Amino acid sequence: xxxxxxxxxxxxxxxxxxxxxxxxxxxxxxxxxxxxxxxxxxxxxxxxxxxxxxxxxxxxxxxxxxxxxxxxxxxxxxxxxxxxxxxxxxxxxxxxxxxxxxxxxxxxxxxxxxxxxxxxxxxxxxxxxxxxxxxxxxxxxxxxxxxxxxxxxxxxxxxxxxxxxxxxxxxxxxxxxxxxxxxxxxxxxxxxxxxxxxxxxxxxxxxxxxxxxxxxxxxxxxxxxxxxxxxxxxxxxxxxxxxxxxxxx
Amino acid sequence: xxxxxxxxxxxxxxxxxxxxxxxxxxxxxxxxxxxxxxxxxxxxxxxxxxxxxxxxxxxxxxxxxxxxxxxxxxxxxxxxxxxxxxxxxxxxxxxxxxxxxxxxxxxxxxxxxxxxxxxxxxxxxxxxxxxxxxxxxxxxxxxxxxxxxxxxxxxxxxxxxxxxxxxxxxxxxxxxxxxxxxxxxxxxxxxxxxxxxxxxxxxxxxxxxxxxxxxxxxxxxxxxxxxxxxxxxxxxxxxxxxxxxxxxx
Ligand SMILES: [K+]
Ligand SMILES: [K+]
Numbered sequence: 001x002x003x004x005x006x007x008x009x010x011x012x013x014x015x016x017x018x019x020x021x022x023x024x025x026x027x028x029x030x031x032x033x034x035x036x037x038x039x040x041x042x043x044x045x046x047x048x049x050x051x052x053x054x055x056x057x058x059x060x061x062x063x064x065x066x067x068x069x070x071x072x073x074x075x076x077x078x079x080x081x082x083x084x085x086x087x088x089x090x091x092x093x094x095x096x097x098x099x100x101x102x103x104x105x106x107x108x109x110x111x112x113x114x115x116x117x118x119x120x121x122x123x124x125x126x127x128x129x130x131x132x133x134x135x136x137x138x139x140x141x142x143x144x145x146x147x148x149x150x151x152x153x154x155x156x157x158x159x160x161x162x163x164x165x166x167x168x169x170x171x172x173x174x175x176x177x178x179x180x181x182x183x184x185x186x187x188x189x190x191x192x193x194x195x196x197x198x199x200x201x202x203x204x205x206x207x208x209x210x211x212x213x214x215x216x217x218x219x220x221x222x223x224x225x226x227x228x229x230x231x232x233x234x235x236x237x238x239x240x241x242x243x244x245x246x247x248x249x
Numbered sequence: 250x251x252x253x254x255x256x257x258x259x260x261x262x263x264x265x266x267x268x269x270x271x272x273x274x275x276x277x278x279x280x281x282x283x284x285x286x287x288x289x290x291x292x293x294x295x296x297x298x299x300x301x302x303x304x305x306x307x308x309x310x311x312x313x314x315x316x317x318x319x320x321x322x323x324x325x326x327x328x329x330x331x332x333x334x335x336x337x338x339x340x341x342x343x344x345x346x347x348x349x350x351x352x353x354x355x356x357x358x359x360x361x362x363x364x365x366x367x368x369x370x371x372x373x374x375x376x377x378x379x380x381x382x383x384x385x386x387x388x389x390x391x392x393x394x395x396x397x398x399x400x401x402x403x404x405x406x407x408x409x410x411x412x413x414x415x416x417x418x419x420x421x422x423x424x425x426x427x428x429x430x431x432x433x434x435x436x437x438x439x440x441x442x443x444x445x446x447x448x449x450x451x452x453x454x455x456x457x458x459x460x461x462x463x464x465x466x467x468x469x470x471x472x473x474x475x476x477x478x479x480x481x482x483x484x485x486x487x488x489x490x491x492x493x494x495x496x497x498x
Contacts, residue, residue, distance in 0.1 A: 191351060
């Protein structure tokens, strides 16, 4: 069994294939960064770019009108703070992965229209890349050990991030596991977002680790969901065969 | 060409297959409704269940403290208003479809843990159902006309909803098309959510139409994205073949 899978792995990781995934990877990163750049240019000048700050500023204006105190929210601060190039790139990444936390959103019509066009080509590109990475992971997984690898991956994608989020974000274990699952399943409610609390000083490696975790985690969870689908489909096929057999008798 | 596709359609819509999709559909609807019921029971007693109302109540408390006026936000109103059974079912639907607008979110630990378990089985179920519906749509599409059908579907899934949203939600055309795409691509930022403005009296058929639009729209957009992936994969395969031919020469 092992030589067959080794052969498969060799075939999968062969040098002739390597430039193809590298090439796709470069296109993917370039696509997200260029998208980020365009979002930055389109949205950089709009004053309110975050739905929390949008609501907060609206209500703060109400406070001002109600209490006539000296409160004057400086909206330029939030504009510079949120639609920096990095934030725009993070936003672009939440679009192509379809996580869509919604903590950063385009407010200008140009930004919204560009968002539609950007997603139209970005989502398929993302799916192709994740499928490719998932195939590599499956090949590696099959070579090393069968069930052991699932535990290692669960540890890497859920236990390690859980401990990190408890440490750096101050979330409970339940909140951390909820955030991990909501993110990797691409539901992305946006009620918890890692690396996004302005009150916390994150270490420099934190953002890179988050990006790697989300990218490889998405590939892994897509694989897991594909396994579940195969299971459901085979249950369905089994039931249909059984039904056909009954009608023939 | 047509008889072949007619045969395919007959095969696809054959009576032996019909109970299978009906059976899956019943399981799907039951899964979402039971999930909604459990979320309702788990979250019904928690006072603040919506991140907007959470922020709004926090800031309203600030207003109260600042202006000492008679403002007293009655949080029980929002609890009853948002975590009704219908809202819980809508929430359950946003989980299994991975749209995850995030305008309704579980706040209790029990609700969050149940959300993870609910999504773990609900997302694969949703993918299986959408794939099945997508296959039916493809079979129907191939029978009637080739490119005409795409225009009809685009009209049904983008132009008609756009006009409806302009009429009932008061959005601009750009906002409506942005919402359509953000929803059907399952990005779901939650900055615009149809059928969710408490200030608007929606007609009774509106909710049903929204559910049907999202369900069939997701199946159709999944088909569209699969077409894009096939295109990208064939471009990739073509480039690899060309490269191999060059290395052989
Ligand atoms: K979302
Ligand atoms: K989403």
